[in-house]
Amino acid sequence: MNHLFKTRLHAATFVLIPACIGINYLGKLFASVLKLPLWLDSIGTCIGGVLGGPIIGAVCGAANNLIFGFTTGDSITLIYALTSLGIGAAVGIMARLGHMEKLSGAILTAVVAGLTAVVISTPLNVIFWGGATGNVWGDLVFGWSQSAGLPVLLGSFLDELVVDVPDKLITVLIVFAIMKGLPKKLTSLYDVNDEVEILD
Amino acid sequence: MKSISLYVDKDSYLTRLHPFAKMVYILAAISVPFIGGALWMYGLFLVISLGFLISGGILKKVFPLIAFSFTILITIFLIHGLFNKENETLLFRIGALAFYREGLLYASRIGLNILNMLLAFAAFVLTTKPADLVDDLEQMGFSPRFGYMITSVFQIIPQMMGTMNTILDAQRSRGMETEGSLITRAKAFIPLISPVVSSSLINTRERAIALEVRGFGSKTKKTFLREHRLSGGDKGFMFLMALLIAASVVWRIVYGIH
Numbered sequence: 182m183n184h185l186f187k188t189r190l191h192a193a194t195f196v197l198i199p200a201c202i203g204i205n206y207l208g209k210l211f212a213s214v215l216k217l218p219l220w221l222d223s224i225g226t227c228i229g230g231v232l233g234g235p236i237i238g239a240v241c242g243a244a245n246n247l248i249f250g251f252t253t254g255d256s257i258t259l260i261y262a263l264t265s266l267g268i269g270a271a272v273g274i275m276a277r278l279g280h281m282e283k284l285s286g287a288i289l290t291a292v293v294a295g296l297t298a299v300v301i302s303t304p305l306n307v308i309f310w311g312g313a314t315g316n317v318w319g320d321l322v323f324g325w326s327q328s329a330g331l332p333v334l335l336g337s338f339l340d341e342l343v344v345d346v347p348d349k350l351i352t353v354l355i356v357f358a359i360m361k362g363l364p365k366k367l368t369s370l371y372d373v374n375d376e377v378e379i380l381d
Numbered sequence: 382m383k384s385i386s387l388y389v390d391k392d393s394y395l396t397r398l399h400p401f402a403k404m405v406y407i408l409a410a411i412s413v414p415f416i417g418g419a420l421w422m423y424g425l426f427l428v429i430s431l432g433f434l435i436s437g438g439i440l441k442k443v444f445p446l447i448a449f450s451f452t453i454l455i456t457i458f459l460i461h462g463l464f465n466k467e468n469e470t471l472l473f474r475i476g477a478l479a480f481y482r483e484g485l486l487y488a489s490r491i492g493l494n495i496l497n498m499l500l501a502f503a504a505f506v507l508t509t510k511p512a513d514l515v516d517d518l519e520q521m522g523f524s525p526r527f528g529y530m531i532t533s534v535f536q537i538i539p540q541m542m543g544t545m546n547t548i549l550d551a552q553r554s555r556g557m558e559t560e561g562s563l564i565t566r567a568k569a570f571i572p573l574i575s576p577v578v579s580s581s582l583i584n585t586r587e588r589a590i591a592l593e594v595r596g597f598g599s600k601t602k603k604t605f606l607r608e609h610r611l612s613g614g615d616k617g618f619m620f621l622m623a624l625l626i627a628a629s630v631v632w633r634i635v636y637g638i639h
Contacts, residue, residue, distance in 0.1 A: 192597045193589040195526050199533040200585045203541045204578050206385070210545070211574055215559060215566040224578065248534055252386045252511050256502035257450060257495075311461055311491045315453035320460070327464035355571060359578050367586050 184373050185277050188236040193370045197233055201225030201241045202248060208352075218318055219348045223268050227294070227356040230273035231281050232371045238269030260309055264301045271297040272353070281357060291353035295346035302345065303338045312337035319344040385538050387442065388510045395437040395508040399615040400517050403505045409622040410501035414494070417629035419636075423493035430500035439507045446503055447496070454492050461488040511535055517609055525603050529592075541581055548576050 188194070204225030212221040226245060230238025242265030250259030271294045272281075280286030306312055312333045313320050319340040326336030360368075369375065395403075410430065414422035434440045465484030472482045512532060519528045552572055553559060559569045611619075 190526075191589075192592040193585065195530050195597070196533070196585040196588045196592065197582075198530050199537050200581050202534050203537040203581060206538055207541055207545055207577055208574060210542075211570060215569055215573075217563075217567060217570065221570075224574070228578070228582070244530065248531055250502070251514070252388075252506060252535075255446075255449070256498045257453075259502075309491070309494070310453065311457055311487060313453060313456045313460060315456065320456050324460050324464065327460055327466075330466070333466070355574065358571070359575055359582075362575070362579055363582060367583055370586060370589070 185274065186235055187373045188234050189371065189373060194233055194237055197229060197371070198237065198241050198244060201229040202245045204228060205241075205245050206249075218316070219344070219351060220316075221348065221352060221355075223265065223349070224352050224355055226265055226269045227272045227352055228359065230269045230271075231276040231356060231360055232368065233273070234277055234371075234373065235270045235273030238271075238273035239266045240269070242266045242269035257315075260305050261302065263305065264298050267297045267301045268294050268349070272356075281360065284357065287353055287357040288350065291350040292346065294353060295349035298345045298349060299338065299341045302341050303334065306337045306341060307333055312340065314340050314344060316340075316344045384535065386511050386535060387446075387506050389439050389442055389507050390510075391438060393437045393439075393508070395433060395439075395504065396510075398508070398618065399609070399611050400505075400509050400514045401521075401611065402615040402618045403509060405619045405622045407501045407505055409625050410497060413625055413629040414497065416626070417632045419632070420490065420493070422629070423490075423497050426497050427493070427500060430497070430504050433504045434500065434507075437504070437508060439503075442507050443500065443503045446499055450495060450499060454495065457491055458485065458488045461485065461491075513609075516605070516607070519603070520605060520609060526597070529597070537581070541577060544580060545573075545577050548573060 202225055205222050206225075208224040209220065209222035211217075212219055223242070226238060226242040229241030233241075243262045246258045246262035246265050250256055250262070272290060275281065275286075275290040275293055280290050302314075306314055312323055312327075314323070314337075322343050323336050323340035326339055327333070331339075410426040414426065431440075434443055461484040462480040463478060463484065465481065465487055467483040467487075468481030470482040472480050472485060474480070512535075515523075515528045515531050519525050549559070552569075557569060557572060558565050559573075560566070
């Protein structure tokens with residue numbers, strides 16, 4: 182348990198973070214090439230969290246949005262740096278608690294990550310967008326909730342909920358499948374529980 | 382290789398302005414209307430940003446950025462114009478849809494905020510080279526390790542895009558369908574993404590070893606090839622922006638909200 186937030190800051194972690202950011206970018210790109218109604222832009226953040234722990238996950242998430250915000254002009258993503266940070270940290274904590282080893286644990290992780298994202302994004306959506314998210318399905322729910330006279334905060338919460346939880350579920354399942362296929366010589370680079378034995 | 386950065390390689394006073402000065406401009410453009418709370422302040426900064434973009438000769442590059450957020454703007458106008466809780470005064474009707482004044486006013490405030498942010502960021506993004514930004518950050522004392530992290534994102538992404546295209550072609554030539562119904566497209570996602578992800582993660586190991594060999598972990602102080610200091614003009618600009626922010630605080634105290 183005391184290893185929960187332990188982080189190794191060596192060259193391997195500083196290489197992992199850009200790779201994760203690249204993976205986030207690819208996920209988003211594939212989702213748009215295949216015209217999927219999901220974001221899938223946090224696969225890398227989740228991998229960062231699982232491999233490097235909550236702190237690396239959080240750094241991956243925040244850096245991802247900050248870098249894209251400041252270089253691709255997509256200032257909208259900048260606001261959601263907080264959300265990404267939360268997702269990375271949540272997945273990292275769940276992974277360190279040992280939940281990413283079995284499929285059931287992975288689903289639990291996904292739910293936790295999804296809810297974290299919803300809780301952080303909802304106030305941001307309300308402040309910056311008046312509650313909409315820009316996702317067609319989510320905004321249909323939001324439009325419905327507003328026409329039914331529900332409060333904006335609740336409507337936006339539902340809007341975010343119907344998009345984020347399935348999105349994170351699929352993301353974490355993909356991450357789970359990928360992590361199973363990674364060679365041990367790679368994962369051992371980031372393992373904090375290993376011990377170095379000296380022969381002499 | 383195509384870069385993901387939107388930097389336009391053009392020598393203008395905007396590209397010569399220190400990145401920090403432009404960042405302070407973004408801060409002012411966002412915080413002044415937010416603190417001051419008056420609608421005309423958005424207009425003021427929209428005009429200033431447009432002025433920057435036009436005088437820098439990069440106005441054309443902004444349109445794709447605006448088009449990108451256009452759908453969400455329409456959604457906001459539709460939802461709030463039709464269903465906002467404070468809707469009372471009917472403004473106009475299109476068929477069975479009734480648009481109300483209060484909701485549209487609320488939506489236009491949000492829309493102006495988004496547009497303002499987009500343009501202020503565009504003035505920064507289109508005139509700042511990511512590598513220069515990282516260099517300047519490091520000269521101000523930002524950790525060079527994190528600096529490396531940012532620059533390498535710009536190297537890794539084009540590489541990954543190359544791999545992605547190879548894999549897309551390879552899977553298609555094996556007969557995988559990437560077009561069709563939602564289920565077909567969703568099924569295509571995993572065989573496409575997992576090889577790219579695994580291979581790029583496996584590559585990190587070699588990259589890490591290469592970095593260690595070149596003294597990445599070294600604790601000695603780094604020196605710079607090109608020293609870039611804040612000029613008098615940069616400082617003057619930043620001071621002006623600080624004044625604007627201070628003025629908006631005064632405005633808020635004197636006039637209250639709206």
